[in-house]
Every structure is written in C-alpha cells, then in structure tokens.
Amino acid sequence: MNDYLIVGSGLFGAVFAYEAAKKHKKVKVIEKRKHIGGNIYTESIAGIQVHRYGAHIFHTDNQEIWDYVNQFAEFNRYTNSPIANFHGEIYNLPFNMNTFNQLWGVVTPQTARKKIAEQRSILKGKSPKNLEEQAIALVGTDIYLKLIKEYTEKQWGIPANELPSFIIRRLPVRYTYDNNYFKDRYQGIPIGGYTQIIEKMLSHENIQVDTNVDFFEKKEHYHEESKKIIYTGMIDQYFDYQYGALEYRSLIFETEQMKNVENYQGNAVVNYTDKETPFTRIIEHKHFEFGTQKDTVITKEYPKAWKRGDEPYYPVNNSENNHLYKKYKKLADQQEQVIFGGRLGQYTYYDMHQVIHAALKLVQEELGGRR
C-alpha cells in the first residue's frame, strides 16, 4: 500500500513526493512520458542543455522559494532580456526606453511618454474592451502594430480585437533603459539544466518512480493500492470529460542542432512578431548558460490549436472554460482520496515558483510540521 500515489513527475508532483518521503511516507510516482520532470525537462544535446518543452527561466520574489530550489541545483545569473524581430527590425523587450528609442529615436522618458500619449488618444478616453484597445492604451499604436498584434494573434489563433483585455493587463512597460523582463529579486537558470532538480527530489529511498505509465490504464488498481492520490494530470480527463473538454493551446517544438555554428542569433530568446513568420520564437539554448560550445542548438516554437491527444501547454482561461473548470472543481472537492494539483489539475497557468509554492502549501496542509 502506498501512502501517496503521485500521478505526474512534474515540479508539483516531485516537490510533494520529496517532502512526503522525508516524512517517512511511502510514495510511488507514475509518469506517462518516458522521462521525469514534466515540462521543465531539459536534456543535453552536444553538451548544451536543451529545454525540451519551451524556454524556462526561474524567477521569484520569494526568498523561501529561491532557497528551496537552490538546494537542488546551483543557479547562474541569467537575466531574461528577449529581443523582438519584426520583418528583420530588432527591438528590445520588455517595452522600455531602448525600444522607444529604436522605434522613434526618442531619448528621454518625457518624450517617450508624450509619444505614447499622442498615440493613445485615438481611444478618446474610452476604457479598453479588448486586447487591442488595452494594448493601445498601454503603449500606443506603433508598438501595438509591430510588436503585439500579429504575435498575439499567432499565439492565440484569434483576432486581437476579439481577445479579452486581461491577457496583457500586466504588460511590462518601463520608462528606464532596462531590458530585464522580470522585476523579481531572484532569477536564473540551473547550471546543468532542470532535470537534475527533479532527479534529486525523486531519488529518495522512500520513492518508487515508474515512467511510461499512464494512470488511466489501471485507474482502479491505483485507487486500491494507494491511501491517497495526488493527481497532476488534466482534471477533465480524470472525470472522463463528463461535462465536456477544457480548452488549451498547444505548441510544436522544432529542434535543430547546427554544426560549427557557434552563435546563431546572439540571444537566448528572439520573438518573431510578424504574421508572415509561422513560428513565434526561436530559442538558442546555449545562451541560457553562456555556452561556448562549437555547435549550437535552436528550437522554433509554433503555436497550435489543441485537440485531444496533443500536449496541453496553456489553459485558455476565458469565461466559458473557467465556468467549466468550476464544475470539475466541485467534483474534485468531493473526492476524499484524490487531491488535484499543478497546472493541469488546477487548470491554471502557473510559473515554476508558483508551482513550488502551491506544492509546499499542500505539504503543510497534508503533512503539517516543519520541513
């Protein structure tokens, strides 16, 4: 009998497994992929740590979470400062004085603010009702047209004036020459990749890990052999989609090793913001760790509508889906044996620090005491 069966070896499941094992619980982790780690999985290609499921940059303002994750790996001082490429024109992100200077030649915050205020005036003081109006209200028409509109439409597959404004409510806009995307106090990439973090968490003697195993192949059996189940898969799938399927956006990653190319694009992340380029970004993985290898590895990221069987990357938290999720959540709350966690179990976009926080909170509720 397991004290805990954990469905999914992503960050949520691994943190819970590690903490429960430390408290002498017998834990079994099952994972349907052939490797552990969920979406933070990284693997070495030509000596470069490749982020298999999209670029992952760790950032947090919470010292406890930062100290926690640093137990499992040493982090470097990588700072996320992506670049936008619009038909070959290059702009710094997030929107800051460098971007304003590249667009309009303005040099001072006062002239940048004036320029944006002029462009914003086409809204005539109306409060923004969709993403298009929200973007224009924040950064004016030029930035909206070159750096937001077509990129966002590629990402979501919906015209920007039909997307809800909340998606970009927190769009970072700075009137300083600061290309650091995140405002958090702590930021970095684990030297040697993310997989080691999960490996260390799951290597406890009280934890058994089985990969290539889908919970739904032996659902009844797992219920019988476990006192409790921590389920980090899709919540609607657990309930056999009885109210219908929740929507996601999916992605296709096209990874290429380039021999004898030491530096392909000069930055880890380049966003392609025009609609003619079919992918949204190119990641050059070596730059996350300031690599000096003679080859490079790049990944093109193509957004894609999700259908059953595809990898569900981003929940589409519009009002219809949120309403549907609430119905599933009600069912979930009635399950005494099962706890739903992580981004798929809670149908929420979680960053890594938030996942760790949520898993540690559950540990506290379930197992109590100090770690």
Ligand SMILES: Cc1cc2nc3c(=O)[nH]c(=O)nc-3n(C[C@H](O)[C@H](O)[C@H](O)COP(=O)(O)OP(=O)(O)OC[C@H]3O[C@@H](n4cnc5c(N)ncnc54)[C@H](O)[C@@H]3O)c2cc1C
């Ligand atoms: C493209 C992309 C980029 C991101 N970039 C960042 C970033 O820069 N910074 C940041 O902080 N966060 C980032 N994130 C978020 C980060 O990936 C998540 O916070 C984190 O991976 C969530 O962990 P999880 O355990 O909840 O889910 P997951 O990592 O998805 O783990 C769930 C696991 O459960 C397994 N599973 C599902 N169903 C079953 C089943 N039936 N049987 C067995 N196993 C099952 C899955 O295979 C998976 O391994 C990004 C996410 C994406 C998609």
